[in-house]
Amino acid sequence: MEIIIHARNAHLAEDFKTIATEKLHSLDRFSVKINTVKVEIKHEQNPRFGKSSHEVLLTTAGAGPFMRAAGSGFNDVAAFDKAVTALELQIRKIHEKSKDIDHESVRKPK
Secondary structure (H helix, E strand, O other), X not given: OEEEEEEEOOOOOOOHHHHHHHXXXXXXXXXXXXXXXXEEEEEOOOHHHHHHOEEEEEEEEOOOOOOEEEEEEOOHHHHHHHHHHHXXXXXXXXXXXXXXXXXXXXXXXX
């Protein structure tokens, strides 16, 4: 999985890239094909936004379905956690649909 991190109007912490790669590589446990994940970080300059001044947008591309998830928080890591949680829910739903489950009827044939 290739991870592309792009920051707009933002200076990222040194450990953000390692945290992001670890959390995104943990999504490989599902059987959904993801080739690239684009991480876009935006900082709002207006101080009135306060608790939601940092926004993270995750976009996936690959052989699997197209997915997008967003999160906002008071810092980059909190916003990234919310976005990864939303993306994981989407991936989990696709993974569950792809399982082969036989739905047999409980009723006896007449």
